Amino acid sequence: MSVSDAKAAIRLSDIVRDHVVLRRAGRELRGLCPFHEEKTPSFHVNDEKGLYYCFGCNTSGDVIKFLRRVEGLTFPEAVARLGGELPPRERKPPGPRPPDPEKQASIDLARRIWHEARPIAGTLGERYLRGRGILGSIPLSLRFAWTPLWHNLKTGRTGPRMPGIICACQNPDDRVTGIQRIFLDRTGAKAAIPRPKRNIGQIRAGALRLGPAAQSIILCEGPEDGLTLAMRYPDVPVWVALGTGGLPYVVLPDIVREVILGGDNNAPGRIAVRRARETYSAQNRRTKPHFPPEVFEDFNDELRDVRMAA
Ligand SMILES: [Zn+2]
Secondary structure: OOHHHHHHHOOHHHHHOOOOOOEEEOOEEEEOOOOOOOOOOOEEEEOOOOEEEEOOOOOEEOHHHHHHHHHOOOHHHHHHHOOOOOOHHHOOOOOOOOOOHHHHHHHHHHHHHHHHOEEOOOOHHHHHHHHOOOOOOOOOOEEEEEEEOOEOOOOOOEOOEEEEEEEEEEOOOOOEEEEEEEEEOOOOOEOOOOOOEEEEEOOOOOEEEOOOOOOEEEEEOOHHHHHHHHHHOOOOOEEEOOOHHHHHHOOOOOOOOEEEEEOOOOHHHHHHHHHHHHHHHHOOOEEEEEOOOOOOOOHHHHHHOOOOOO
16 A cells, blocks of 8 residues: 555554544644643644644644654554555655764753743743734744853853743754754843844754644744734734744755745845745746845844835
8 A cells, every 4th residue: 555545544543543632623633742741732643634733832744654753663664554554765854864972962051941931921932022013923933032042062161141032943843952042131122232142952954833734835034023013914924033044944844835024125145035936936836036125234123114225
């Protein structure tokens, strides 16, 4: 039996039920997410589409991905579990190279900070975002913590702690591999330090997800722009590359067929959008550039009516 026949022969919720207590919620089923800790259910299963997704940790996928993650199976093992069989050339997918020890240490640090960070509601982080005109609920992929300004992973020495927003950078397997911190002062304004945005761990290839993967997504550079676009286009999930340079390198799930590229109105922004269009078109995805009107440098400036000097 082929992989697609094997998938078609089972109902996703029958497999998920081995691990999650599901209750009906309209046309879908809902339960506590097995991939992150939560008290209110945000894990949805859609049997018609054969897909699950979690609004808490923004993981999504099909039955094979579910089995791989929840039971730690390899792709061929998950297929075999469903009674399917791989065509011979698919049996040995090349494994990704493990990161070097130094990179791994910084990924571990990013994960530790992420897990210890608290929800953003009621914190200086929320105050900062409200000050940037962001309304409504803030996605759970943004948290808040006081963290050292810098870490020396060789000596274990750390810099002074400062408050900041912690943005989760998730890799294609939905795991948090890196964080971007937006450092703040005690009034909730962006900290007056060199480089108030600092990354730890693996950022390239991953993204800050402000919504689940979907056929059409908006991809942009920074968290503030992403949150602005998410307000403006509530039906289209927004992902954030966490840096201009990263815009062309986000590894997207197969489900994403169209990428709307939200760019900054400056030279690096235009170059990044052009490169990103090349990359994602080469992956047979539709791409669309989207820029704010010329008097604004970015979408958040447009939201706040902050114009560029003429
Ligand atoms: Zn989850």
